[in-house]
Amino acid sequence: MRIDELRGRFLIDTNVLIYATLEGDPRYRRAQQVIKKGADNLCEAFISVQNLAEMYPNLTGPKTKPPDSPELARKKISSIGQLHFLEVLPTSYEVVTTALELCCKYELTLQDYFDMQLVATMLVNQIPTLITENDKDFSLVTEISAWNPF
Numbered sequence: 001m002r003i004d005e006l007r008g009r010f011l012i013d014t015n016v017l018i019y020a021t022l023e024g025d026p027r028y029r030r031a032q033q034v035i036k037k038g039a040d041n042l043c044e045a046f047i048s049v050q051n052l053a054e055m056y057p058n059l060t061g062p063k064t065k066p067p068d069s070p071e072l073a074r075k076k077i078s079s080i081g082q083l084h085f086l087e088v089l090p091t092s093y094e095v096v097t098t099a100l101e102l103c104c105k106y107e108l109t110l111q112d113y114f115d116m117q118l119v120a121t122m123l124v125n126q127i128p129t130l131i132t133e134n135d136k137d138f139s140l141v142t143e144i145s146a147w148n149p150f
Contacts, residue, residue, distance in 0.1 A: 003033045003149055006131075009044040010037075011122050012086070013132035014054040016149065017047065021059070021076040027133075027150050034131050034149050038085035048089045048121045050114065052081050095120045106140055119144055 012034060019031035038045025058064065059073040068076065081088055098120035103113055115137055122130060122144050130138060130146040138146035 001147060003030065003037065006034070006037050006040075006147075007042045008129065009046065009127045010129040010131050010147075011046045011048065011089075011118065011127050012038075012051070013118065013130055013134065014051045014058065015133045016131055017051055017080055018055055018058050018064075019133075020080070021055075022064070030149050035080075035083070035086070038083065044087070045085060046087045046089055046125065046127055047080070048091065048118060050091055050117060050121070052077050052088070054114075055080075089121055089125055091117065091121065092124070095124050098123055102141070102143075116141075 016031045016034050019025050019027040020035050022028055025031075035045070037043045055077050056073050059068040059076060060070060061067055080086070095117060099113060099117040102116040102119055103109070106116070108116060115134075118130065119138070119141055122128070128144060130144055131149055132138070132146050133148055133150055135146040135148040138144065
């Protein structure tokens, strides 16, 4: 699938959001295109508060060269969270219990919980597609589909 073919309801993963803030990154342009699809009348784009929270340690950590200052990271995260065409979804008790059920179903532990929390957010909000660079991390999950735009 190409970005211009993207339709319907989708959730944008943290990695895509991060790349959309890193102008020097080779994935910047495509990440920007994915986010802007949220303004397309044929699409409904979502992010989770979890995605926004995950951005901070990544933007200010050693993987970002050079790492963002706390203030710059805050501004980037706030600007994404305030985009009128991206709906920010909460992490509710229903999301947590659904994530725990998914972890039991797929026998996942440790940090894999957070991937299942995103899947649970999608299920609770009836979102069928995850846009992520880490599509392989979701290959066993039958409840949603994951698409890598890069």
